[in-house]
Amino acid sequence: MLRFDAEGIVAVRGFDHPEVIRQDDxxxxxxxxxxxxxxxxxxxxxxxxxxxxxxxxxxxxxVADVTA
Incomplete structure (x- = not known):
């Protein structure tokens, strides 16, 4: 779930992820x-x-090969 706050910060499932933070117009x-x-x-x-x-x-x- 993505949530945007008033400052343009994106919260992904309750965590802020720096790669999805956008503050540019x-x-x-x-x-x-x-x-x-x-x-x-x-x-x-x-x-x-x-x-x-x-x-x-x-x-x-x-599918990886399985070796014993």
């Missing part, structure tokens, strides 16, 4: 999907494997 709106997908891509770039990142970018499922 001149900005392009960003959808929640654009914002969230950027975070997921950054996470996969840092912590995921190349196959995971490629699958995310190509919008296809990725």
């Amino acid at each position: 001149d900005f392009e709106p960003v959808s929640v999907w654009e914002w969230a997908s950027g975070i997921v891509e950054e996470y996969l770039r840092v912590f995921g494997g190349p196959e995971q990142l490629a699958a995310w970018r190509e919008n296809r499922p990725y």
